[in-house]
Amino acid sequence: MGTDTVRTAPADDSAGLARQQRGWYVYDWACSVYATSVLTVFLGPYLTSVAERAADGDGYVHPLGIPVRAGSFFAYSVSLSVLLAVVLMPLAGSAADRTGRRKPLLGAAAYTGAAATTGMFFLDGDRYLLGGALLVVANAAQSVAMMLYNSYLPLIAPPDQRDAVSSRGWALGYAAGALVLVADLVLYTAHDSFGLSETAAVRVCLASAGLWWGAFTLVPLRRLRDRRAPVRDATATGPRQLAATVRDMRRHPLTLGFLLAYLVYNDGIQTVITQASVYGSQELELAQSTLIVAVLLVQVLAVAGALAMGRLARTYGARRTVLGSLVAWTLTLAAGWFLPARAPVWFFALAAGIGLVLGGSQALSRSLFSHLVPPGKEAEYFAAYELSDRGMSWLGPLLFGLTFQLTGSYRSAIISLVIFFVLGFILLARVPVRRAIAAAGNPVPEKI
DSSP states (O other): OOOOSOSSOTTSOHHHHHHHHHHHHHHHHHHHHIIIIIIIIIHHHHHHHHHHHHOOTTSEEOGGGOOEEGGGHHHHHHHHHHHHHHHHHHHHHHHHHHHOOHHHHHHHHHHHHHHHHHGGGGOOTTOHHHHHHHHHHHHHHHHHHHHHHHTTHHHHSOGGGHHHHHHHHHHHHHHHHHHHHHHHHHHHHTGGGGTOOHHHHHHHHHHHHHHHHHHHTHHHHHHOOOOOOOOSOTTOOHHHHHHHHHHHHTTOHHHHHHHHHHHHHHHHHHHHHHHHHHIIIIISOOOHHHHHHHHHHHHHHHHHHHHHHHHHHHHHOHHHHHHHHHHHHHHHHHHHTTOOTTOHHHHHHHHHHHHHHHHHHHHHHHHHHHTTSOTTOHHHHHHHHHHHHHHTTTHHHHHHHHHHHHHOOHHHHHHTTHHHHHHHHHHHHTOOHHHHHHHTTOOOOSOO
16 A cells, blocks of 8 residues: 555645545445444344344354354354455555545445445345345445545545544434434334335335445545555555555554554444344344434434544543543443343433444544554555454454353343453553654644
């Protein structure tokens, strides 16, 4: 993954940068519906039910002859999609850097994911293998697209604007998730009025997320600008370039220290996002409509939380704000162990706690990392950031699935995730961020 020739595109006037920023925000608006409606709400419980219909008398399905408890199939599929994304992201990042043409690759990844998501309309009966395959493709494509999307941040926002720009992107994404979830809730709860069965309503909700993703991706593809980068090694492949990036990053051990911390605590965040609805439906015995309302509450509060944490970062610094969010994550997740079954009010309280810290912790992590990138190496380092984002995100779902497989308890599975937030806090607290920024060759902001 080569380097961009400029850090914040000084040739662009402020109006041009503002236009690109608005276009950049819209991709979050486009793809966040997939994360919300598909991964967080509908696909986990629905794919689990499809796998249960295909299961044998002992509750196991047998993909490729491997015995898998039906309740673990969704978690394992998420893990497989992440492993595929780890292979694909260096290849896409290398191609983007060598050519300077991010937009075509962003478009290809986004529309592959959107098409796979739309194809989930055909997931019915006992087609659990079809569901697993579509999930793997869609989730891997979404990861590649997000890697390319995030690499635009240093190019469209100067350092003093990045906390705000990053937070606005997350906030807009959560606003889209909330809007679509309202429509999903109406369709799902009143499916008889629309002449649909309950399963057909779920399939329509899944497919509509793919259509939304594809439609709004047109906006960033029109507004973002490609800048052709000089070819440094036309024969470099993704793995070769990734190895070169890792060798270079060894000269910046403090940046690597931040990536390790982010890798750990973000794995916990991603696993909570993908597995919370399974926990709610299977362990707490909550109705699908209750889960939709809970996730809608997360989306609404995440908009306010992302913007509020962006303001807190201006006062206390991004590092302290992220550390505070990890404490909140730990307490909220631990409280999830004690939730009584069939008690929606307590699940809503848990959802509120998650919503208030979800968007801000992710947005500020992204902008904080942008200060730790050596000048001229934005693209390759952001590819490494996305690999940290996705590179161990298979471990959380795998631990969740294994814990359930061994114990048969989703409570044990959800409490096992606390370790990611505790360890992530310890690792991030040990990173001297000001010294890391200076070592990367960047000016140290007054508040960081």
